[in-house]
Amino acid sequence: MTNSLTELKDMLERVDLGRFIALARRLDLPKLLKTLASLDADDVTRLLAAAHAKHSHRPLPATNGDFYDVASLLAPEERAIRERVREFMAREVAPIANDFWLRGEFPHHLIPGLAELDIAGLTFKGYGFPGSRTCLLEGMIAEEIARVDVSTSTFFGVQSGLAMGSIYLCGSEEQKNTYLPKMRRFELLGAFGLTEPNVGSGVAGGLETTCRRDGGTWILNGQKKWIGNATFSDFTIIWARDLGDQKVKGFIVDRATPGFVAKKIEDKMALRTVQNAEITLTDCRVPQSKRLANANSFKDTANVLRMTRAGVAWQAVGCARGAYEHTVKYVQTREQFGRPIGAFQLVQDLLAHMLSQLTAMQTMVARLSQLQDAGRLTDEHASLAKVFCTSGCREVVSQARELHGGNGILLSQHVARFVADSEALYSYEGTKQVNALIVGRAVTGFSAFV
Numbered sequence: 001m002t003n004s005l006t007e008l009k010d011m012l013e014r015v016d017l018g019r020f021i022a023l024a025r026r027l028d029l030p031k032l033l034k035t036l037a038s039l040d041a042d043d044v045t046r047l048l049a050a051a052h053a054k055h056s057h058r059p060l061p062a063t064n065g066d067f068y069d070v071a072s073l074l075a076p077e078e079r080a081i082r083e084r085v086r087e088f089m090a091r092e093v094a095p096i097a098n099d100f101w102l103r104g105e106f107p108h109h110l111i112p113g114l115a116e117l118d119i120a121g122l123t124f125k126g127y128g129f130p131g132s133r134t135c136l137l138e139g140m141i142a143e144e145i146a147r148v149d150v151s152t153s154t155f156f157g158v159q160s161g162l163a164m165g166s167i168y169l170c171g172s173e174e175q176k177n178t179y180l181p182k183m184r185r186f187e188l189l190g191a192f193g194l195t196e197p198n199v200g201s202g203v204a205g206g207l208e209t210t211c212r213r214d215g216g217t218w219i220l221n222g223q224k225k226w227i228g229n230a231t232f233s234d235f236t237i238i239w240a241r242d243l244g245d246q247k248v249k250g251f252i253v254d255r256a257t258p259g260f261v262a263k264k265i266e267d268k269m270a271l272r273t274v275q276n277a278e279i280t281l282t283d284c285r286v287p288q289s290k291r292l293a294n295a296n297s298f299k300d301t302a303n304v305l306r307m308t309r310a311g312v313a314w315q316a317v318g319c320a321r322g323a324y325e326h327t328v329k330y331v332q333t334r335e336q337f338g339r340p341i342g343a344f345q346l347v348q349d350l351l352a353h354m355l356s357q358l359t360a361m362q363t364m365v366a367r368l369s370q371l372q373d374a375g376r377l378t379d380e381h382a383s384l385a386k387v388f389c390t391s392g393c394r395e396v397v398s399q400a401r402e403l404h405g406g407n408g409i410l411l412s413q414h415v416a417r418f419v420a421d422s423e424a425l426y427s428y429e430g431t432k433q434v435n436a437l438i439v440g441r442a443v444t445g446f447s448a449f450v
């Protein structure tokens, strides 16, 4: 008994009595002591570590959406170009992206800055282009842009991929020399008109828009739908079926051409910043000099799409990455039950799932671009990546929204825009089913399109 009293006296001398009394006022002290006494040493150590973790100021790890350091595949000079794009997006686009998206307006003031980056038609050879840049860099640039704003990356993809790509792959030397340098500097803006109100996935099977030769001109009639940038672009590449030989041909149709009307689609719930148009062509007369000289069948159109589908896969990586990175920051700071939600096991499980999906997508598109750089890209390579990455993106952005709780549906918390925009990535440039059919045809030898 004497020993116990002496021990108690020693202990009390080491206890801050003020704190002890404050604790006793807040808690059932006998019950607390009983609970603590029932714990083993490991439990107590863990309890103390958890209690201290909340108050410790140890630096949290920086957010990194490139977990396997895919960027290290770029040469230092190419990394510097990517870095300039990243800075531009952070400085010029991130602060305004939600506002323009909400209002459904396009930030035309960004165009000179984008032109200054000199990244349009990056991989083209000849016509004044550097000629030495890789498809890998081009892909990572698409990722960087989409990581901040998928609308900006779509605007850029239409100009640099679909419109410039059509001229680069299907134009005459004269057309390439006339258009490509100006488009590279964004002095001329283009759009790409393939899809129609009644013909979407089935474009290879029969366009309703027609062309008919009349001496030195072609007469175009029909409708197009979803055509990005077409409300303000200087011209649209219009794909039409020749009433003569029934083959698909391409035309550079100026916006001012009589009979050409582009009306903005207003009620979109994705990519609201992109100005998508419904186009009506009524007896549009286009000179032979503006017929894409080497577009003689849908196979030529498909060559353009093969190139740009790889870009859409990279955009999906960027969209998923943007949402993932915002989410990591959010879970590090948002607290529930007295601690950051990032400290909960179930939250970490979701984050690990998001990161594994994102990393799988990134490594896949990096290999895709390497194949492209080696001149080995096939339709099925591009389609597989498009399907996998846009599906994966949809999953990642949905989990990002989930981890933001209610805040996940607020534009101001950033991930909501990615959630909406991922829906457009999933469907444009060939839906999941159409790209899966391209893969299925390649691996089985059977076409299951119709």
Ligand SMILES: Cc1cc2nc3c(=O)[nH]c(=O)nc-3n(C[C@H](O)[C@H](O)[C@H](O)COP(=O)(O)OP(=O)(O)OC[C@H]3O[C@@H](n4cnc5c(N)ncnc54)[C@H](O)[C@@H]3O)c2cc1C
Pocket (backbone or CB within 6 Å): 158, 192, 193, 194, 195, 199, 200, 201, 202, 225, 226, 227, 228, 270, 271, 276, 424, 427, 428, 429, 430, 431, 432, 433, 434, 448, 449, 450
């Ligand atoms: C935001 C946005 C921007 C776009 N920008 C452009 C642009 O700039 N230029 C342009 O030309 N087009 C553009 N598009 C069009 C886009 O490429 C088409 O939306 C897409 O190809 C699908 O066509 P659709 O919408 O008519 O769908 P549909 O073809 O009607 O398909 C509807 C559904 O049926 C499925 N389906 C169709 N056929 C089959 C089949 N054989 N087997 C199984 N399932 C099938 C589809 O997968 C889909 O789920 C854009 C679209 C969007 C949404």
